Amino acid sequence: MVKPQLPAHGGNLIQAARRWGIPRERWLDLSTGINPNGWPVPAIPPEIWQRLPEADDGLDEAVRIWTGVPDAAECIPLPGSQAVIQALPGLRTPGRVGVPHPGYQEHRHAWAEAGHQVRPLSREDMDQRETWLDELDVLVWIQPNNPTGQWVDRDRLLAWYQRLAARGGWLVVDEAFAEGLANVSLAPWAGRPGLVILKSLGKFYGLAGLRAGAALVDPAIGTTLRRVLGPWALSGPARYVMARAIADQGWRARMAERLQAESERLHTLLARFGLRPTGGTLLFQYVRHQQAGQLAEALAQEGILVRRFDRPPALRFGLPGNESDWRRLSDTLAKVIDRLITN
Amino acid sequence: MEWFVSSVGVCLAAVMLDRWWGEPSRWHPLVGFGAVVERLEHRLNRPQGTSVWRGALAVTLLVGPLVSVVLVIAWLLPQPLDWLFSALVLWLAISLRGLAEHGMAVARPLAAGNLAEARERVGWIVSRQASALDEAGVAAAATESMLENGADAVFASLFWFLLAGPAGVVAHRLINTLDAMWGYRNERYLRFGRVAARLDDAMNWGPARLTALTYALLGHRQLAWRCWRSQAPAWDSPNAGPVMAAGAGALGVSLGGPAPYAAGLKQRPQLGEGPAPDAVTIQQAIGLVRRGVWLWLLVLLVLAVTGGVLPW
Numbered sequence: 001m002v003k004p005q006l007p008a009h010g011g012n013l014i015q016a017a018r019r020w021g022i023p024r025e026r027w028l029d030l031s032t033g034i035n036p037n038g039w040p041v042p043a044i045p046p047e048i049w050q051r052l053p054e055a056d057d058g059l060d061e062a063v064r065i066w067t068g069v070p071d072a073a074e075c076i077p078l079p080g081s082q083a084v085i086q087a088l089p090g091l092r093t094p095g096r097v098g099v100p101h102p103g104y105q106e107h108r109h110a111w112a113e114a115g116h117q118v119r120p121l122s123r124e125d126m127d128q129r130e131t132w133l134d135e136l137d138v139l140v141w142i143q144p145n146n147p148t149g150q151w152v153d154r155d156r157l158l159a160w161y162q163r164l165a166a167r168g169g170w171l172v173v174d175e176a177f178a179e180g181l182a183n184v185s186l187a188p189w190a191g192r193p194g195l196v197i198l199k200s201l202g203k204f205y206g207l208a209g210l211r212a213g214a215a216l217v218d219p220a221i222g223t224t225l226r227r228v229l230g231p232w233a234l235s236g237p238a239r240y241v242m243a244r245a246i247a248d249q250g251w252r253a254r255m256a257e258r259l260q261a262e263s264e265r266l267h268t269l270l271a272r273f274g275l276r277p278t279g280g281t282l283l284f285q286y287v288r289h290q291q292a293g294q295l296a297e298a299l300a301q302e303g304i305l306v307r308r309f310d311r312p313p314a315l316r317f318g319l320p321g322n323e324s325d326w327r328r329l330s331d332t333l334a335k336v337i338d339r340l341i342t343n
Numbered sequence: 344m345e346w347f348v349s350s351v352g353v354c355l356a357a358v359m360l361d362r363w364w365g366e367p368s369r370w371h372p373l374v375g376f377g378a379v380v381e382r383l384e385h386r387l388n389r390p391q392g393t394s395v396w397r398g399a400l401a402v403t404l405l406v407g408p409l410v411s412v413v414l415v416i417a418w419l420l421p422q423p424l425d426w427l428f429s430a431l432v433l434w435l436a437i438s439l440r441g442l443a444e445h446g447m448a449v450a451r452p453l454a455a456g457n458l459a460e461a462r463e464r465v466g467w468i469v470s471r472q473a474s475a476l477d478e479a480g481v482a483a484a485a486t487e488s489m490l491e492n493g494a495d496a497v498f499a500s501l502f503w504f505l506l507a508g509p510a511g512v513v514a515h516r517l518i519n520t521l522d523a524m525w526g527y528r529n530e531r532y533l534r535f536g537r538v539a540a541r542l543d544d545a546m547n548w549g550p551a552r553l554t555a556l557t558y559a560l561l562g563h564r565q566l567a568w569r570c571w572r573s574q575a576p577a578w579d580s581p582n583a584g585p586v587m588a589a590g591a592g593a594l595g596v597s598l599g600g601p602a603p604y605a606a607g608l609k610q611r612p613q614l615g616e617g618p619a620p621d622a623v624t625i626q627q628a629i630g631l632v633r634r635g636v637w638l639w640l641l642v643l644l645v646l647a648v649t650g651g652v653l654p655w
Contacts, residue, residue: 272601274475274608291606333607338579339529340606341470 036321038206073191074222089114095137149279179204366441562593591615
């Protein structure tokens, strides 16, 4: 049997440095969609490193306040949403699972690995009436979708949930890129049977290396999930940083405003070069482009790493972190487009 | 002086031939040349895009023999036949009527509201992505092409004929064609095409400025002059800059600006001043080139006539 290839991700600077012969520190990495100006991490007290993490350290309560979930919901801190993306498929007998395509590949990969039958859902599927929904036992939706930036109206998502739940199905909503957007999260409905919501600190908070997130689930899934994850799934320092980051409401409000402005700026910049994004979030813009491969290659030769997709051909641009990076992106795009003019 | 008078006569004859016959419809010598250029580039540009010297060799191999042949023919032919030969060479090089016909093929459907056909036709004369152009974009592309080709083909050919005879015309025409085929800044041509591009820059330096002056004199003079001075330096080609800035100013329209290619929008500075161009602008640009040619012929005639009288 041929092993399915592991999904590729952005942010692999060491590999890029080797492939294009440009030293690591000279790269402008726009390949990830991680906030380049993340939450400022404070010093961690020595006992946090030395003691075992304690479940009643107040993190669960902090997550409740952060997400605004009702009492019926269970909040489970996670070592990144990846932990639960891998754990969830094992909690159900193999069935049919709908996963957005293009979409974050780990979902498709994890369900397929666990023996489920994966039905890729294209943008066209989303735009039409959801006849495909009746075939599914589980629907995974990424809100807003990564990399396309497409998002589904909250009422429509809830209607899908109703139809799935009526048959004992699940709706899994990955809200990794929803932070900072008003009226997007399904957290106010968390706790209903079969509704799984995934939160992450990797994107908006810029703490991708921390591997911290949370699952908002109903008590039944919650109990199983806690058992599968085992004790101390999230390290003490991660719990400490996470609790403080999500409690910092002032920073969150200021950052949401700032990212709103910067994502508009990125949209405008790309459009000025004829690369009008077809979708995006606060943290990235998605550009469908016939010459995506050539553009990505030419940008990489100039030391700018963007994420490239082949089916359909597209590029994902993350936010530059400071003025000189913004200027570098603009200058390089001008140069690269000039160089791709062949006839 | 006799030489100058006969050269002016040949210029007049070539322009007349162009008026009567236009472009040769069946066979143009440059078509065959293009095929040879492509084959030689495939052979010599290896490994692709690495060598300036191989590009220089290619230019020499392509231009040298043809220019030598023209020199020998001009040398061997007796007087009246020599003039006829010169007039034929110059006629083939200027193709003013061909330029006007290409421009009108865009202007006519554009004026009739047939944007699809105008796009298709403009795609024949410019390399940008025609499908992404709106009405003003089509008009701007065609107008820019008229102004630039007026300089490169019409005025530069007259200039090089007066300076170096039929061999000069052929050398300029071939190098200009090589620049059009190899003068790109992509990996394939950046090095290989450098010699052709620099030679073209050098050969067109004088003619481009005389053309810009011609456009300025025959249009909105002050605006053309102001645009030439202020906008041309920012343009990425040292010769197209003055020609197009002065031309846009002379016509009193806005040209330049971002242009769509398959890879994306190429950022270009603004040229000229005033409203966006339309179908009429293309016709005005053709008119500007035409009147420019008459102005040149008039000046040449005056010089030829007074040449005998004046002390020099």
